Each structure stands twice: as C-alpha cells, then as structure tokens.
Amino acid sequence: MQDTARPTSTGPGVAAPYTPTDRTVPTRAKERASYDRELVHSILDAAYLCHLGFVRDGAPVVLPTLFGRVGERLYVHGSTGSRPLRNARAADPGLPVCLTVTHVDALVLARSAFHHSLNYRSVVVHGTAVTVTDPEERRIALDAIVDQAVPGRSRDARPANAKELAATAVIRLDLDEVSAKVRTGGPNDEPEDLALPHWTGIVPLTRGYAQPVPADDLDPAIGVPDYLRAL
Amino acid sequence: MQDTARPTSTGPGVAAPYTPTDRTVPTRAKERASYDRELVHSILDAAYLCHLGFVRDGAPVVLPTLFGRVGERLYVHGSTGSRPLRNARAADPGLPVCLTVTHVDALVLARSAFHHSLNYRSVVVHGTAVTVTDPEERRIALDAIVDQAVPGRSRDARPANAKELAATAVIRLDLDEVSAKVRTGGPNDEPEDLALPHWTGIVPLTRGYAQPVPADDLDPAIGVPDYLRAL
Secondary structure (H helix, E strand, O other): OOOOOOOOOOOOOOOOOOOOOOOOOOOOOHHHEEOOHHHHHHHHHOOOEEEEEEEEOOEEEEEEEEOEEEOOEEEEEEEOOOHHHHHHHHOOOOEEEEEEEEEEEEEEEOOEHHHOEEEEEEEEEEEEEEEOOOHHHHHHHHHHHHHHHOOOHHHHOEOOOHHHHHOEEEEEEEOOEEEEEEEOOOOOOOHHHOOOOOOOEEEEEEEEEOOOEEOOOOOOOOOOOHHHHOO | OOOOOOOOOOOOOOOOOOOOOOOOOOOOOHHHEEOOHHHHHHHHHOOOEEEEEEEEOOEEEEEEEEOEEEOOEEEEEEEOOOHHHHHHHHOOOOEEEEEEEEEEEEEEEOOEHHHOEEEEEEEEEEEEEEEOOOHHHHHHHHHHHHHHHOOOHHHHOEOOOHHHHHHEEEEEEEOOEEEEEEEOOOOOOOHHHOOOOOOOEEEEEEEEEOOOEEOOOOOOOOOOOHHHHOO
C-alpha cells in the first residue's frame, strides 16, 4: 500500500498532476500512462458507468455501477443491503477498491495479429472507499450520480425522501492514486510486414443517443426537456 | 470459495443453465439475474472488452482488456511481463479473477431520483485463471481474441511468429461460476409520483461503427474486406 496522505491540489488555478505510485505506473506501454488531472477528469466526465472492484473472502469481485464526480471525489451509491456497500460500512477504515472507467474509441487492425489493438481512454483509481454519513454530502453525491449521466436532471426529479435515503448507501473514493491510459492513432506494424496483402487501419466506434421514448403514463403535455435534447 | 468441479454441459443439444452459487446469487434485484447459458453467451459475444479483476497485495485491481470466447472457455492475453499474466503464472493452481462484461442499452429516467436506472446486460464470471501452455490451444485462443472484435479477421492477418508468441501470455477462465443480469423496460415510479411534472421515459443508447479509415501506408488496391463491411 502506498502512502496517499498528500494534498490533491497545490492551490487555486493550479492543476498539479496526480503523483504516480507503484500501483499506478504500468509495467508496460508506459508511454500511454498519464497523471494529468484535467485528462483524468475529462475521461471520467465522459462516462457515468464504472467497474468497481473489491475483495470478498479473498477473491476479487467486479461489478458495473453508476458513479458521480464532484471535484476530487467520486461517489457510488447502492442499496444498503448490497455487498460492496455493506462491506464498506463494515470495514475499518474503509473498503479497498479499484474503480475503472473505459471508453473504446476505435478498433485498430494491424497487418499482424500481434499488433491488433484498441484506441481507448481509461482511468484507474485505487483507494479506500468510505461510507458517507453527512446528510448534505449524501445529497450532493446523489445529485451528482444522476447528473453524471444526464447533466441537469437532478433538478427535474423528485429528490429522495426519508425512506429512500434510509435504503441508500453512498460511498466516497478520493481521486488521489489515479492514472489515465490513452491509445490513439493507427496500427504499428513491423517494417517487414508492410507489404503483406492485409487491409490495415482503424474502425472508429460511434456512440450516441436515440430519440427519448416517453413512458406510457407520461402526460403528453410534458415535452422532451432541453437537457435531454442537449445529450 | 465454491466447489466448481461439476460438468459444464449435460450433453449434446442440451444447454443446461449454470449452477448458481453464493457468489452468483445477487443480494438484491434477484429477478434480474439469470444463469441461462445462451443468454450468457449472447452477452459475451456482443462484446470484446471486459474488465478483469484480480487481487494484488490484498487490494483489488480492475483492468480493461480484450477477451475471446471459445465454447465454455474465455481467454485473455497480454504481455508476459504484465501483472495479471505474471501473477497467473506464479499462482498455484491459478489466479482468482472476476471477469465482467457490461452493455448499457438505455438511460432510465424516473420521476423520482431514487428510481433512476440503466437498462443493461452484464455477465460476471468468477473463477481461477490458469496460464495456457499448449501451443495449439494458445493459437486458438489468440485467434479467438482477434475474432471476438472482428469476426473473420484472424484469417486475414499475419499470425504471431515465434518471437511474438514468446512475448505473449494467454490465460484461460472456464465459464462455470457465471451469472447474467439484465434490466429492460421503462421506469418504475411509485404510484404517488405519477402526477409529478417531470419528463419520464428512457433514452436508448446507440452504438455502431464509422467508416473504416485505412492506414496511410495501405496499398490503395486493397479494399475494405467483407468482414469489416459486415460489422
């Protein structure tokens, strides 16, 4: 484990990079790794789904879940009965987790099978998730999780009531031991392969949103809100 | 840990479901869980990227990586120097892993923040990854990983040579302790919220491929192959 007790910012207007640790320096493709804070934020903010890993009975568990970012903090929520959230509460001082976000941008087809790859942007966060108990921080976190997928939506939905809040656990993971990894560009074939008769290049992936589909019981007078049109 | 020594098929033409274990029965939303073999295969086969979790120095690590499915076996490859592959070799009898695949199909916007959700299909595989040493199985695995992203591509690329094979580790994870989880449909609002003035429904996500972009050094006589047009 690393000593992660250090400031995450050096002051107003200065976005110092994250400090590399043994866990966040890759064993290979080091040139693809970055600790740039703005790059990390941009990769996180283009996503709302993460894969959260934790250890249960000595074995790894990886579950997809929604997250929200507020500054240098990530929040994940779930049922108070769900395993990671229960474990985060039971663990003292918290639950060791790894939170990973990945975007695939293109398939990379080299002439050689060996050099096939993906263009991608990923962020891996190591740390200790702690249960959030402060009511105001919980409210901010829950809004952030809704707004991470649909910016502006939290202001156009009924906030959680007391019963719902009691059933919802929120955990926080500070952005401290963090790295991004990015691959861009075309295939990297070996010089001796350049004359091979195989198509080579990239296949960009597209992602988008189809037209919103109103629920059957929606009042037809309620049109599609601007924040959905802006997606 | 579960006893996973049981047959994975009951015979020709019979696709018995996976046997639920303590790890693959969710603590909540049980109605979304499935052990159906064809459903699990279909979710895996619509993907080529997984999030692979393992434990390092007692802490979880989750990394995005390519995979390939061959029947009831999943394969992952990597540099012989990369951490999970090195750990799988060093561990006896193998490396405990959790391999997770997730597709997000729609954002689900309920009138209440609490009932916001995603429509998704996910598969979680628990098990022990073992290093593949048999040359023929390694060849099949490496072809499967290439073909998982672009079916047919492995026949139109130079296979790995001896040097590349020596640099590549392949690990296998049997489909044995497996579950799928699927959410479909619209929002599930509380009856007392139906008159609230918030738009409600789903926003379907679209995924696709843009036109392939040939590498700068590709012979212009080599056109886009049929297997790419078929994507």
